[in-house]
Amino acid sequence: MSDVFETLFGSKTRARLLRLFILNPEKSFTTEEIAEKAILLRSHLLREARQLVKIKLLTERTKAGKSLFSVNPTFPFFSELRTLFVRPDSSVYEVLFKKIQAIGDVRLLLVSGIFLNHHKSKADMILVVNNPSRAKLKSAIGYIEAEIGREIRFVIMNGEELQYRLNMMDRFLLEFLENPVREIVNKVPELKRFVAGLRR
Numbered sequence: 001m002s003d004v005f006e007t008l009f010g011s012k013t014r015a016r017l018l019r020l021f022i023l024n025p026e027k028s029f030t031t032e033e034i035a036e037k038a039i040l041l042r043s044h045l046l047r048e049a050r051q052l053v054k055i056k057l058l059t060e061r062t063k064a065g066k067s068l069f070s071v072n073p074t075f076p077f078f079s080e081l082r083t084l085f086v087r088p089d090s091s092v093y094e095v096l097f098k099k100i101q102a103i104g105d106v107r108l109l110l111v112s113g114i115f116l117n118h119h120k121s122k123a124d125m126i127l128v129v130n131n132p133s134r135a136k137l138k139s140a141i142g143y144i145e146a147e148i149g150r151e152i153r154f155v156i157m158n159g160e161e162l163q164y165r166l167n168m169m170d171r172f173l174l175e176f177l178e179n180p181v182r183e184i185v186n187k188v189p190e191l192k193r194f195v196a197g198l199r200r
Helices: 003-009 012-022 031-038 042-054 078-086 090-100 134-148 159-167 171-178 189-198
Strands: 028-030 058-063 066-071 105-111 125-130 154-157 182-186
Touching: 003 012, 012 031, 012 042, 012 066, 012 078, 012 134, 028 031, 031 042, 031 066, 031 134, 042 058, 042 066, 090 105, 090 134, 090 182, 105 159, 125 159, 154 159, 159 171, 159 189
Parallel strands: 125 154
Antiparallel strands: 028 066, 058 066, 105 125, 105 182
16 A cells, blocks of 8 residues: 555554455454454554544444454445545555565566456456465465455466466456456566457
8 A cells, every 4th residue: 555545544554444444344354353464463453443433434343252343334434435445556566566576487467356446357366477485475465465455366377377378268368368457567478469369
């Protein structure tokens, strides 16, 4: 998330909390779940969450001795906040590139879905990387999910598998490429020719 949101809402903690709840209005979260998903300190997020409860943006209830927080969709400015957070933030792409490029030999990184506010896409990201570090990948995905406030549906493969899918005219890949897509990294000349052929 950009510094704009952090400045606008007073802190990274509040900005991440708002994004998590506004973009997941059907879900309730314990403090432990919030801490994990938003990568926040429990003590900090609990204080911020209860401030949001006071203004009735969030609601708090207890279940099995644990506090459960959820967003209040009847909050007067809920729609405006949702529009603000759903709008793609260009800084996300910069963070995405920096985090993902550290996991291995990244050949291709395409985004769609939640990154472009295109909900019909079956995936949010296609990643082609040779010899990836699974630990670094898990860390990068967790950080990005915390920044955007939602889980990422992604497909990861190596260059050999991508070539196989291109040769087989893989249906999933075709459908993904026919959706709005943004290239973050593309070091695959075959894909560029493939996409050009689709658009003739």
